[in-house]
Structure formats: structure tokens, C-alpha cells
Amino acid sequence: MTVLSANVIESPLKTLKKYNIRPVKRLGQSFLVDNNITSRIVDSSGIGEGDTVVEIGAGLGAMTAMIAPRVKRVIALEIDPKLVAVLDSELGEIPNLEIIHIDVLSYDFSSPLKGGGKEKVIGNIPYNVSSQILFRLIEFREHISSATLMLQREVADRITALPGTKQYGIPSVIVSMHAALSQLMTVSATCFYPVPKVDSAVLKIEMREGPLYPIGDHGIFIETVKAAFAMRRKTLANNLKGMDVVRSKRADVPALLAEAGIDGRRRGETLTTEEFGRLSEAIFRMTEAR
């Protein structure tokens, strides 16, 4: 590790001062200033020698500098040009690090390992786009083995929520169908600068080789889940009537529900991941049959 990167680890606050940088709220810039926590996140991510790691929102590079000496290659993504300049200047000499100025929502996660293999993702991710980031990772799940992410605690709770609870929703179903989840730790707001209003949690998302239950088609599965939660107070049958594919194919909703073995009077939020799989499969079969 270079001396420069050691400085970055030592004090993100000093780095902010050195470059006269003011955190931008709109970009979710709350920097982790407790190095013990940064180190625990890196440890728990399970990264090792042979890994290619993509870090989302590298910021001032404190986590980046800890990751680089442990792995084969790190790709640090950052949207803010000012922070990209800091990363270039502080960490640019690290040979196995690529710094990319990009919006993570347009990053092609299949690009690092074109020849095969899966990368590991890590990041203290910007809170304002955390759901979009999760969905993008799920889209690229075939190229990712795991993602260790710091999120707003409330978002982490929503993703790991169980059916029938208030927090259970679209992300819980979609992510749990494609990944095994564990909450590794909670992190107090005081470990960040500026101090956010809420606590955070670190979630480990281990992508499955295939969906947990048969779903027929990924696109239809996503549409089914979104439709089921479209109006939380409506019954499942009524919500499904609003689904594009159901309307365009003039599908018989009670017949679809009967095929899936699900009572249409239930609300979407009571369905398990398995039931969402059955429903998605029934809708997929209907589209294939016509």
C-alpha cells in the first residue's frame, strides 16, 4: 500500500479539509469516519486475493484503500468529479485500482470479468438511490457473487422483511428470490460525517445461482410483484387486473389465481416468495399459451 493511501485511511475528515470539499447532500455524501467500522465491513465482505471487487461510491477512498491490498483488482465507481479528482490524486498510483467517473446506475456490471467469473460488490452506498442500486445489482446477478452494502437501516429492514409485515414490499420479494440475505451489523449515525438523521445497517447479499423458486420469466416476475403491491389496500385480484400483460392478453385473473393456488381476496403483502413464484409462472404460461 502506498503512503498516500495510508493517509486517506487515517482521516477522511483531513482529506475533506485538504481538498476544501463540502459534502453534497443530493449525492448522499455522508462519509464513514470511523475506521474500525470501515475495516469491519471490508472484513465481513469475504473479499480475498483472487477477487475482482467493484466499490460503489468510493467517495474519499478510505474503504478503497483498505480493499486494494487484499484483492486482485478494485474498480472504484464515483459520480462526483471533485471526488474522482481526490481519488486520482490520493490513490491513483495503486496498480490494481481503476477509478471510474460514472453513475453506478449506468455501470455495466458484466464488464469487469468478460472472460467469465463473478465479481464482489461492496459499498457505503448513496441513500437516495439505494433501491435503484439494488435492482441494478439484481439485474446483473449472473456477474456478481455477493454485495456487501451499507444502507439506511430502514431500507435494510425493508429488504429483509417477512410477509405480512408493514415493511414487506417489492424489494423484499425481488431480492430474496434471487439472493440470500444477512444483516451483518448496525452502524450508528455518529460514525459518519456529516451525521445523518438515521442509523445504518450493513447487508450481505449473496446471489443465488438461480431463483429460489421457479418464476417462468424474470421480467414477468418483476411486473407481477410490482402489480401486487401497486395499491396496498386493494386485493391481489384487483391489483393484477391493472398489470399490462394481463390487460393486453385479456387474461382471466380468477383462472390465473386458481392455477397458482392463491386466493385472490388476499393482499399482495401476504404472499410468500414461493407464492409470488407460482403466480409469476402462471402468468408466464398464460403469455406462452396465446
Ligand code: SAM
Ligand atoms: N465510500 C465513501 C465512504 O464510505 O465514506 C462514501 C460513501 S457516501 C455514503 C456515497 C458516495 O457515493 C459518495 O461519494 C457519492 O458522491 C457517491 N455517489 C452518489 N450517487 C452516486 C451514483 N449514482 N453513482 C456513483 N456514485 C454515487
